[in-house]
Every structure is written in C-alpha cells, then in structure tokens.
Amino acid sequence: MTTNKIRPRGRPRRFDPDAAVATAQQHFHARGFDAVSVADITEALGINPPSFYAAFGSKLGLYTRSLEHWTKTGAIPLADILRPDRPVAEALAAVLEEAARRYAAEPAAGGCLVLEGTRCNDGEARAAARVFLRAAEDTIRDYVAARHPDAAERITDFVSTTMAGLSAKARDGHKEDRLLVTARLAGLALAQALPA
Structure with a gap:
C-alpha cells in the first residue's frame, strides 16, 4: 500500500524556533546583548x-523574543507575590528575596536579563529591555498605590533601585546568601516606610 503525502514547498526548518529563543536567551543572559553576535547564535543553533x-x-528581533521568553520563564512572578491579601x-x-534567589541561581548568567539589558550599548536593545522594566515597575506601582497612593512612586523607585543593585551584584559574582542579606535589609526599610 502506498500513500501520497503532500510535501510542503521549500526546505523544512531544521530547528525549533521556540527552542532557539530559549538557547539565545541563555547566551544573551550570560554575555549581554552587545557581546553576542549573529554568528554566535547561528553556531549555537546549528543554522x-x-x-x-x-x-x-x-538580532534585535531574537533579543526581543528572548526578553518575552524570560518574562514567562525566568522573571519574578509578580502576580503571584503581590497579592491583595498580603501587607504591601x-x-x-518577598519580591526582593525572590529576586536575590533568582539572580544568583545561575552563576554563568547572574542577574536579571531585563535589568542588565537596560545597560547595553545598543540603543534599540536597551529600549526593548526598558519596555519590560517599565511593565514590572508599573505592576509594583499599581500594587502599592492601591493601599498607599502617596508612597507609590518613591516605594517603586526604591524597589526598582534595589533590584537593579541585586542584579548588578549577582552579575559581579555575589552569591545568594549575600544578596539575601541586602534584600532583607531593604525589607526592613519597606516595613518602616509602609506600616501595616
């Protein structure tokens, strides 16, 4: 018995684009946007x-998809942590402690892909990373504003600045224990600034 299968035109793709994005994300995270070339990516993907x-x-298109992938798989789950039933x-x-844990989890790629991306040399890539950073800051600001409207801006700035510092220190080799000390000190400051 024979079957007549219709073959699609052109050559079939030799790679899975979603898997390619995950691989590229690892490269961008470990080395930064500026240091990763298209040749590096094509070699890693075998294409x-x-x-x-x-x-x-x-490269920017792949980087943007990598940032999207990061927010779904590696970023801090703000919606799960910033619940209305918890004191602000x-x-x-808890967000800062989770940041400390995640930023130190992979020694070869410390820090936050988004935060580190906001410091790259390429203006378009930096702007792409800032879109994701602003979305996270807006989530935090809205959460604080729901119960402490007068403090929302300054508390968001404090949390964002602390997270940027944690990311930079993780990138510089600080381990989880040191990052958690900083996160917990910041938590004490938050408790004093936002009484329940």
Missing part, C-alpha cells in the same frame, strides 16, 4: 544566517 534572518528578522511591605520584601 545558517539566512535561516536565522528568516526566522527572527534580526511584606509582599515587596
């Missing part, structure tokens, strides 16, 4: 440049 450009359009200071302290 040629035309396949790369057909799938992602550009307690929830924000």
